[in-house]
Amino acid sequence: MKLGFYPGCSLEGSSREYNESVMAVAAGAGIELEPVPDWNCCGATAAHNMNRELGLSLPARILAKAEAAGMKEIVVPCAACYSRLKVTRHELLEDEELRRRISAIIEYDLRCEPEIINVLQFLDSRVMPAIEGRIKSPFDRRVACYYGCLLVRPHKILKFDRLEDPRSMDEIIRRIGGDPIDWAFKTECCGAGLSVSKTELVGRLSGRILEDARIRGAEAVIVACPMCHSNLDLRRGAIEKAMNRKYDMPAIFITQAVGLAMGIDPAKLGLNRHMVPVKFRERPAGKVPAGPESPAAAGEV
Amino acid sequence: MSTDAHHDKATASLAGAILEQTGVPVDKCYQCGKCSAGCPLAADMDYPPSLILRMLQAGGPELEEKVLRSYTIWVCLTCETCYSRCPMEIDIPVMMDYLRHESLRLGMTSPRAKDIIRFHRSFLDSIKYTGRLYEVGLVVDYKARSMHLLQDVKLAPKMYFKGKLNLIPETIKGLPLIRRIFSRSSKAGGEDAR
Numbered sequence: 001m002k003l004g005f006y007p008g009c010s011l012e013g014s015s016r017e018y019n020e021s022v023m024a025v026a027a028g029a030g031i032e033l034e035p036v037p038d039w040n041c042c043g044a045t046a047a048h049n050m051n052r053e054l055g056l057s058l059p060a061r062i063l064a065k066a067e068a069a070g071m072k073e074i075v076v077p078c079a080a081c082y083s084r085l086k087v088t089r090h091e092l093l094e095d096e097e098l099r100r101r102i103s104a105i106i107e108y109d110l111r112c113e114p115e116i117i118n119v120l121q122f123l124d125s126r127v128m129p130a131i132e133g134r135i136k137s138p139f140d141r142r143v144a145c146y147y148g149c150l151l152v153r154p155h156k157i158l159k160f161d162r163l164e165d166p167r168s169m170d171e172i173i174r175r176i177g178g179d180p181i182d183w184a185f186k187t188e189c190c191g192a193g194l195s196v197s198k199t200e201l202v203g204r205l206s207g208r209i210l211e212d213a214r215i216r217g218a219e220a221v222i223v224a225c226p227m228c229h230s231n232l233d234l235r236r237g238a239i240e241k242a243m244n245r246k247y248d249m250p251a252i253f254i255t256q257a258v259g260l261a262m263g264i265d266p267a268k269l270g271l272n273r274h275m276v277p278v279k280f281r282e283r284p285a286g287k288v289p290a291g292p293e294s295p296a297a298a299g300e301v
Numbered sequence: 302m303s304t305d306a307h308h309d310k311a312t313a314s315l316a317g318a319i320l321e322q323t324g325v326p327v328d329k330c331y332q333c334g335k336c337s338a339g340c341p342l343a344a345d346m347d348y349p350p351s352l353i354l355r356m357l358q359a360g361g362p363e364l365e366e367k368v369l370r371s372y373t374i375w376v377c378l379t380c381e382t383c384y385s386r387c388p389m390e391i392d393i394p395v396m397m398d399y400l401r402h403e404s405l406r407l408g409m410t411s412p413r414a415k416d417i418i419r420f421h422r423s424f425l426d427s428i429k430y431t432g433r434l435y436e437v438g439l440v441v442d443y444k445a446r447s448m449h450l451l452q453d454v455k456l457a458p459k460m461y462f463k464g465k466l467n468l469i470p471e472t473i474k475g476l477p478l479i480r481r482i483f484s485r486s487s488k489a490g491g492e493d494a495r
């Protein structure tokens with residue numbers, strides 16, 4: 001099976017372990033991911049915050065390159081790129097005048113044919129069916145599935161999963177043998193693009209997320225976005241400063257968890273690249289993972 | 302409810318311009334406060350999102366200028382929580398984009414937002430130079446613009462040894478088109494992207 005693929009800038013740089021794990025998992029499931037030819041940056045928050053047409057034209061050129069290459073579906077692992085591409089496609093399909101204007105800017109008569117698929121949809125519909133029954137080492141860990149903002153919102157455009165309490169990632173974790181916790185911060189914002197310009201804010205927002213996961217006894221936070229990952233991993237210093245405590249809980253990409261369950265070498269999944277080392281508590285085989293630290297603090301869930 | 306007279310007044314106002322340009326109906330907000338209750342940054346804003354809507358409803362040059370000069374519109378992260386919870390389905394993030402563009406166009410950006418805006422500019426420059434985001438260049442450029450020279454110096458070597466930093470930018474073949482996209486977009490709302 002061959003699918004279009006848009007890695008986006010983070011996956012080629014600071015989140016290359018996400019790229020490595022997406023590629024390794026796809027290869028293990030017999031799927032070929034073909035990059036959109038000569039792809040450009042989607043413009044992220046900066047473009048749509050600063051200039052409306054730029055915010056639409058940059059993603060539109062990506063769609064154009066994919067469409068011209070005959071791609072029907074594009075897998076987009078970065079939640080932020082996914083959101084920009086999905087929103088742009090939606091806006092252009094809704095507004096013919098706008099579609100024409102943007103087409104003129106990008107010098108391509110865009111029909112918006114390629115469908116945009118996020119990493120959870122990719123895993124659920126393509127990877128899991130191919131690997132079911134081939135789980136080599138169950139990922140039997142108690143984890144907090146963190147979706148962040150852009151995989152689920154705005155629901156009217158994305159139409160993906162449940163808005164306040166999504167389940168798709170939890171379901172994937174269960175299928176690879178893990179134990180996803182119930183918690184309150186699945187879709188709270190990590191601080192996203194303010195990572196460099198307002199690091200202290202990110203420390204606080206991401207800190208609340210880690211704190212809830214910790215109180216409820218998670219061994220790791222599972223993420224599906226390079227921005228969420230870098231805020232929870234790279235910005236651990238800012239988090240610890242904001243929360244005034246140490247956290248050793250790793251943040252792991254969902255594709256790394258799936259890859260581990262498939263028996264892929266951790267180095268091929270880039271697990272050595274995280275700032276917060278990926279180490280799990282030792283526990284005797286067959287023993288139930290530790291529960292929440294205190295039921296009162298965790299609340300009734 | 303809206304009479305013709307009201308309508309005429311509305312188009313001259315900022316709320317009217319928002320409706321016309323983005324389709325977001327500011328007048329439909331009934332101040333339930335759900336947007337502000339769920340906004341992860343409400344505590345950091347000078348006016349929480351529901352208050353921005355109230356100020357726009359009341360209108361008048363003074364309040365409108367306060368909105369355009371607010372820190373709120375820049376610290377808003379487009380997390381979309383407000384929009385997904387608003388009982389009136391008011392698309393606050395789209396409205397925020399419009400307010401940012403107007404604030405840039407009129408030169409009214411909040412001084413407190415200068416680092417956020419500098420970061421956006423460095424980000425866009427990186428795309429203009431290579432077609433992609435070159436992270437090392439972005440951070441260096443931002444540091445030079447903001448003079449926060451020492452920020453993150455401890456992180457960089459660690460990232461390098463983890464293989465997370467590309468020291469050489471990659472330039473795409475379609476760069477001339479990207480440049481044309483920038484210059485054509487500059488005429489649209491918001492900042493001159495050239």
Ligand code: SF4
Nearest residue numbers: 330332333334336387
């Ligand atoms: S949630 Fe909607 S109706 Fe309620 S105050 Fe905010 S914008 Fe107004």
Ligand code: SF4
Nearest residue numbers: 340377378380381383
């Ligand atoms: S989109 Fe902006 S205003 Fe709305 S909840 Fe998020 S940060 Fe607050």
